[in-house]
Amino acid sequence: MKAVLEYWPALYQGLLTTIWVAMCSITGAAVGSLILGPLRMSSSRGVRLFALFIIEFIRGASALVALFWVFYSLPSMPHMPRLSPMVASILVLSLIGASYGAEIVRGGILAIPRGQLDASHALGLGKFRTLTKVVLPQALSQIVPSFAGLAADMVKWTSIVSFVGVRDLVYVGDSIRTATYETVSVYVVLGAIYWALCFICELIFQCVEHFLPLNKALRVTKCRSQPVPRAQMQTEGVKP
């Protein structure tokens, strides 16, 4: 174990790389989900099917297959760019995260009671305004907890980027292993670090949950004479 810990500068670099890749991918996935999710619920059948097709297509191959294809095969095609390992990794992970996230967003939107849509319609709010000012602020209370689980998974997915040459924790861990032959220690340390990263990720999302508009509104309530059951279910974050 001592020999491994002597390599802590390298581990630190690897950790920073892993954190960077994770943060970029999770952000990309969040943005992508918020675009793809509502597209899946569009009133136009063509748009709905198109979004469904893209989502299933991206999810279909595993992250590894997609990464290899983007990194190795894509440049072989005419006029296609050769992406750096880092860019290719973040792009692929964001897209896959977005396709899983889109389903989470869709689930959250579907959970909004029909009455909210009726009221928005009766008040004359257009589709876009209804989505951004009425539906999403409430849907986020269910979306964010589920997305937290996805984000923790994405932290683990970053391990594959070592295969295209990104110097993340797994890459560094492997080099330390070949240098010191201390296999057990290396992978125990790696396991512990990843576990801690997932834990911190979940904590961050719990903080985000705290600031969501619906959760803020329900916290202000000290005693309710007529409870709002459905809204309560949303804050408790039903995990899929």
Add this chain to the structure above:
Amino acid sequence: MEASYHSTVAAAKIQAPSAIEFRNVTMAYGTHTVLKDLDLAVQPGEKVTLIGPSGSGKTTVLRLAMTLEKPTGGDIRLFGESMLYGQDGQRLPARDEARMRRRCGMVFQQYNLFPHLTVLDNLILAPSTMRGEAKDKAAHRAMEYLRMVGLEEKKDSYPSQLSGGQQQRIAIARALVLRPEILLLDEITSALDPELAGEVLDVVRDVARETNVTLLIVTHEMRFAREVSDRIVVFEAGRIIEQGTSEKIFTNPSSDRTRAFLQSVLNH
């Protein structure tokens, strides 16, 4: 008495278009027909209450008026203009539909307030985003309506902090802020504990008395219906079985089925 009533209505029709008119409207969900060949005209400023057993189609009439649903047959006209078909006979474009929809407001049984917004924000959301009203001007007007329903001190509260009766009064204020010409009230006290219903009905009485908003009400509160309405329309199984002034319907209904329904409802 029915005949003279109809001729009065017919005379009124010649002078000005009805506020809202259902012509031969049919509404079917799959094999289940909820409304059959409905003809109903409501005059501007009139207060009309729809009563009848559950499932007789009353709520559907309101939902059709609010364009929450589209009828499977027939036409609906708002102040003389069709809500479904354009001048050329084709389906009405969305923009015109939205323009006409603005003349109606609706209050729902489940209040449907936006739980993530304060009371004031609930009221100013529509005027400030859809009608381009400046936020402070909208807020100023919203406060007037909050005063009208007696809840101005709750402007920064969230819906979950209010009782059902208070929430429903806010919902009424929210609809009124948009100054609709027609207000649709769908069983607005049915979800409330009886002791809270009174405060909501008082607000509606005030609205009926002090404004000339056309009211189309669905309710089970018979005493209230009798007080507030100019006309009662009795529904059963998707058809109108009788209509007339509240005096007539409640004291001497012509139809046996109306009689039976009133008996069952008033004997609670």
Add this chain to the structure above:
Amino acid sequence: MTWDWNFVFQILPDLLVGVWYTILITIGSAAIALIGGLLLAIFENVSTRAGRLVVRFFLGLFKGVPILVLLYFGYYLLPQFGLTLPAMAIGIAVLGLVYAAFCSEVYRGGLITIPAGLRDASVALGLSPYVMWRRVYVPLMIQRASPALINYVLTLFRQTSFLFAIGVPVLIGKAQVAGYQSFRYLEPFTVAGALYLALNIPFLFLLSRFKTKYA
């Protein structure tokens, strides 16, 4: 570089061997995951506080650590204890254990939604715990958990590609070998990708059938 169909036909047999391995591994791991997850959920429900803590630790371990790290751990660690298992066995074991953890959560979710009244009824009918579990709870748990379970098996199938890191000849591994040997990367990965996508279809079909049946 343009598409070379001849090359495709050259490497296709190798790729199909990879498909075969992928399917085998999926079936093996899925069996461990589905059955192990069920046992884990039942154990967690009937055990003492200590037992529940053990289960929670196990779950946290397999859900917090990337599969890749666990694979390497198993691959390099076990020989040090004298256990030289073939890479494929290690792969199946790791995937199976990780997904058993996920599946047990799904089963637990199914268990929680079973109304308490059923337990009362079982007690009133004099059913022994074993019979209650076997004939009442387990069938209901499986029924409620099915859509999510099929989803997990699908995810498991997609992650079998990770096994190439420890040398198991899964589809992606074969594709990489083909590419490496010939310096042509376009065809192997594209065909492999297409095969992976095609293999998704039976799962998606099953999922949609289940959704309409139990939704």
